[in-house]
Amino acid sequence: FDLRNSLYGQHLASEVILKAVTGFMEDNNPSKPLVLSLHGSSGTGKNLVAKIIAKNLFEGGDLSTQVHLFIATHHFPHSAKVDTYKAQLQQWIRGNVSVCPRSMFIFDEMDKMNPVLTDTIKCFLDHYTQVDGVSYRQAIFLFLSNDGGRVINRMALDFLKAGKEREDIKLNSQGLETAINNDLFNNKNGGFWRSSLIDSNVVDFFVPFLPLEHKHVVMCALAEMHTLKLAPDTAIAGKIANDIPYFPQETKMFSVKGCKSVKQRLKYYL
Numbered sequence: 001f002d003l004r005n006s007l008y009g010q011h012l013a014s015e016v017i018l019k020a021v022t023g024f025m026e027d028n029n030p031s032k033p034l035v036l037s038l039h040g041s042s043g044t045g046k047n048l049v050a051k052i053i054a055k056n057l058f059e060g061g062d063l064s065t066q067v068h069l070f071i072a073t074h075h076f077p078h079s080a081k082v083d084t085y086k087a088q089l090q091q092w093i094r095g096n097v098s099v100c101p102r103s104m105f106i107f108d109e110m111d112k113m114n115p116v117l118t119d120t121i122k123c124f125l126d127h128y129t130q131v132d133g134v135s136y137r138q139a140i141f142l143f144l145s146n147d148g149g150r151v152i153n154r155m156a157l158d159f160l161k162a163g164k165e166r167e168d169i170k171l172n173s174q175g176l177e178t179a180i181n182n183d184l185f186n187n188k189n190g191g192f193w194r195s196s197l198i199d200s201n202v203v204d205f206f207v208p209f210l211p212l213e214h215k216h217v218v219m220c221a222l223a224e225m226h227t228l229k230l231a232p233d234t235a236i237a238g239k240i241a242n243d244i245p246y247f248p249q250e251t252k253m254f255s256v257k258g259c260k261s262v263k264q265r266l267k268y269y270l
């Protein structure tokens with residue numbers, strides 16, 4: 001499972017996801033589907049993780065017929081059609097799991113998901129042996145969102161400002177998971193709000209993605225060169241990392257968009 005090598009600066013996410021996924025896959029009789037909720041600001045690696053999990057579990061990776069991606073604004077754009085979406089979503093999940101119990105469903109942009117649809121998904125996530133004759137216990141559900149990103153960024157900032165090491169940020173010791181949870185619940189615009197997802201404790205882990213630093217952007221640029229079969233050029237990688245925006249204004253500690261535009265920018269710098 002190649003998380004540490006290809007996911008930069010995310011020691012928390014790497015550890016939690018690796019343990020959760022391997023533990024789940026090794027369990028012959030899981031009591032519920034695996035449900036992971038990935039949180040963090042843009043370009044920090046949430047979609048990348050979904051791809052890496054898919055690559056490690058399914059032949060064909062994210063193109064496998066066992067992997068299903070839903071993007072809130074793309075698949076469910078009109079709130080007036082929520083009843084139709086609800087019926088389609090139920091049918092899609094049920095149909096696929098009944099054919100193949102080991103299916104993975106990725107929901108991107110959960111912060112823009114209609115709460116009715118969030119609730120719809122919920123009934124598949126619990127400890128029921130079967131729902132209408134189908135068992136969902138072998139399935140994996142991943143939720144991706146920017147919700148909680150500000151809380152995570154603030155905690156990371158305070159931590160580094162205090163002179164501590166990034167790698168010493170722990171999931172529980174700083175109350176990070178609880179803070180994300182509270183933030184989600186209080187965010188009235190997010191798809192999690194009013195939804196029973198949080199209340200019913202069906203999410204196994206809320207996984208924080210930390211804001212990326214200059215050195216991580218350099219690593220992303222070098223990785224991109226490797227993908228393109230180019231010789232590693234640290235000067236160009238450094239230049240790309242220097243030219244993108246950082247926050248906060250005073251210390252410029254974190255990349256505003258993580259590694260998001262690195263790929264596109266690389267072409268420009270070559």
Ligand SMILES: Nc1ncnc2c1ncn2[C@@H]1O[C@H](COP(=O)(O)OP(=O)(O)OP(=O)(O)O)[C@@H](O)[C@H]1O
Pocket residue numbers: 006007008009010040041042043044045046047048049145146212220258259260263
């Ligand atoms: N931590 C990371 N390590 C390595 N590469 C990364 C990391 N974060 C982002 N990238 C790279 O940057 C690009 C954007 O990342 P990705 O799509 O995973 O971000 P995201 O967190 O899902 O963003 P958004 O919230 O905007 O959807 C991808 O090409 C990805 O490979």
